[in-house]
Amino acid sequence: MPPQDAIWNPEVQLMPREQLLALQEERLREAVHRAAELPFWRAKLDESGLAPDDVKTTEDLLRVPRTVKDELRADQAANPPFGSYQRREGAVRIGTTTGTTGKPTLIAWTPRDLAVEYEGAARMFWRYGTRPGQLVVHSHPLGVYGGGAILTSALEAFGALVAPVGSPVTDEEAEKTIAMFQTLKPDQYMMFDTAQLKFWEAAERLGLDPVKDLGMRPRMEHPVLQSATGTAGAECFSFLGGGCMQFQGAHICEDYAVVECIDPATGASLPDLTRGHLVVTTIGRDNVMLRYDLEDIIRLNREPCACGETHMRMLWDGRSKDMLPVRGKELLPVDVWWVLEDFPELKAPTMEYQLVRRPGADTIEIRIEGDSALGDKIAAAIEGKLEVPARVEMVARGALPRPDFKPVRVVDEA
Numbered sequence: 001m002p003p004q005d006a007i008w009n010p011e012v013q014l015m016p017r018e019q020l021l022a023l024q025e026e027r028l029r030e031a032v033h034r035a036a037e038l039p040f041w042r043a044k045l046d047e048s049g050l051a052p053d054d055v056k057t058t059e060d061l062l063r064v065p066r067t068v069k070d071e072l073r074a075d076q077a078a079n080p081p082f083g084s085y086q087r088r089e090g091a092v093r094i095g096t097t098t099g100t101t102g103k104p105t106l107i108a109w110t111p112r113d114l115a116v117e118y119e120g121a122a123r124m125f126w127r128y129g130t131r132p133g134q135l136v137v138h139s140h141p142l143g144v145y146g147g148g149a150i151l152t153s154a155l156e157a158f159g160a161l162v163a164p165v166g167s168p169v170t171d172e173e174a175e176k177t178i179a180m181f182q183t184l185k186p187d188q189y190m191m192f193d194t195a196q197l198k199f200w201e202a203a204e205r206l207g208l209d210p211v212k213d214l215g216m217r218p219r220m221e222h223p224v225l226q227s228a229t230g231t232a233g234a235e236c237f238s239f240l241g242g243g244c245m246q247f248q249g250a251h252i253c254e255d256y257a258v259v260e261c262i263d264p265a266t267g268a269s270l271p272d273l274t275r276g277h278l279v280v281t282t283i284g285r286d287n288v289m290l291r292y293d294l295e296d297i298i299r300l301n302r303e304p305c306a307c308g309e310t311h312m313r314m315l316w317d318g319r320s321k322d323m324l325p326v327r328g329k330e331l332l333p334v335d336v337w338w339v340l341e342d343f344p345e346l347k348a349p350t351m352e353y354q355l356v357r358r359p360g361a362d363t364i365e366i367r368i369e370g371d372s373a374l375g376d377k378i379a380a381a382i383e384g385k386l387e388v389p390a391r392v393e394m395v396a397r398g399a400l401p402r403p404d405f406k407p408v409r410v411v412d413e414a
């Protein structure tokens with residue numbers, strides 16, 4: 001396939017890097033000036049003795065102090081309801097973050113902010129084979145949380161016909177929705193694992209084959225797909241990037257974001273393919289973030305990509321809060337997932353596992369749904385690959401929780 005057919009916006013996505021970085025810095029200068037009009041960001045610049053005109057390049061940007069989520073929460077508490085880091089004027093949509101890591105924050109989007117999200121989303125949809133005119137079902141949670149709403153409107157802006165169905169609460173609701181799928185014959189289902197599993201099981205209860213009768217696809221779960229999408233959260237940039245068929249990370253929209261990978265302890269930029277914190281500066285928007293540290297663990301990949309896209313790639317490895325320190329190593333759920341990939345029998349219909357974190361533990365402890373006879377083999381494989389002692393507890397299918405949104409991979413126990 002010629003690259004322009006595989007890509008939504010060839011003019012920007014195939015732009016020579018020099019030209020792309022010039023566009024990025026032009027938008028950065030505007031973003032810093034816009035930010036400096038707001039008390040929160042003004043204080044951040046003052047902290048380093050910077051005037052807005054001092055930040056002209058991505059190099060200069062490194063002098064701006066980082067901001068973390070707790071600071072946004074504190075600012076919203078002190079300056080309710082939106083905080084002093086974003087504008088309410090001109091906003092047409094309110095949402096909140098999911099609150100996975102604490103109290104949710106309120107987000108205000110202007111039409112320009114939403115347009116940036118829609119452009120990022122369109123690049124991702126196109127890569128996944130979605131085309132305008134297709135009928136797309138999605139089950140992302142709605143309510144005040146921005147995710148379901150922004151996905152619906154991004155699909156609409158792209159030109160798809162959207163059926164936002166949410167995750168079913170009861171078996172009856174799941175079965176009614178399945179009947180609707182039979183009539184609608186959707187082209188694509190965008191679902192988190194747990195919601196898909198509920199629909200899948202409902203279809204089977206009704207005597208239907210989810211693949212043949214409804215066009216659903218079994219989950220193609222694989223650790224490389226964890227980096228097929230890149231997000232910086234609803235409050236920063238939901239559709240930060242999308243992965244290409246090279247499966248070496250998500251191409252970041254560098255025309256709308258300056259992305260860094262930094263060592264959280266020293267703040268220094270890390271070399272390519274080294275794990276560090278994701279730090280994002282949004283540009284080309286009304287509400288911008290300067291050096292927002294998401295406390296997510298990523299790697300960056302600046303190698304030219306065979307797909308032709310010139311924007312750099314990001315590999316998402318997990319969240320710093322899910323880090324498991326074991327005998328001097330810092331492990332993430334994805335490290336275990338790579339090992340479990342060698343056991344395909346764990347994957348039907350989804351792979352469910354949890355890491356148990358205990359204070360002072362010197363082994364890695366894992367609960368996995370599946371045949372108890374596999375436990376010892378899995379433990380040996382983990383010890384072989386991750387070089388830490390492993391304790392594996394096999395549990396029955398359905399024993400681990402099935403949240404509607406993100407799976408909980410790490411639990412803390414005494």
Ligand SMILES: [Zn+2]
Nearest residue numbers: 244305307309
């Ligand atoms: Zn690529």
